[in-house]
Amino acid sequence: MLLCIIACMATSQSNLQAEARAAARAARAAGISQQEIAKFLGASQSQVSRILAGKSTRRSKLFDDVCIYAFDAERRLQRVKKPSATSCQTLIDAMDAIWDGTERHARALAVVIRSLGPLSQTEAPGGRYRNGGSAR
Known part of the structure; x- marks a missing residue:
């Protein structure tokens, strides 16, 4: 014992x-x-x-x-430590393709992008995030 x-x-x-x-x-x-x-x-x-x-x-x-x-x-x-959005050419190209250049549209796009935030915190099986990024 x-x-x-x-x-x-x-x-x-x-x-x-x-x-x-x-x-x-x-x-x-x-x-x-x-x-x-x-x-x-x-x-x-x-x-x-x-x-x-x-x-x-x-x-x-x-x-x-x-x-x-x-x-x-x-x-x-x-x-x-995550990279800045301005360093992601894919994101810049997507914004350039859809933004009409107005402040009103910029605010609307910002709301949509921010609403996607919770998706980046949801990890899918296999260590990948649902948005395609890798889990560390």
């Missing part, structure tokens, strides 16, 4: 360390500092450092908050 408890604790500890290392990689990829995370969460930089170094001995609210902040920051950065 004691060996089972020790084995479970060791597995739990290694999972905690793996999650902490993944959060540390996400924070580095997003370019956020331990100090920034600490300030946002109202913690000390040393607490954040211990968590991201995998030195936590148990899961805590702060551990979860640090991981969530790091993973969310990485996701936000990935969304920001």
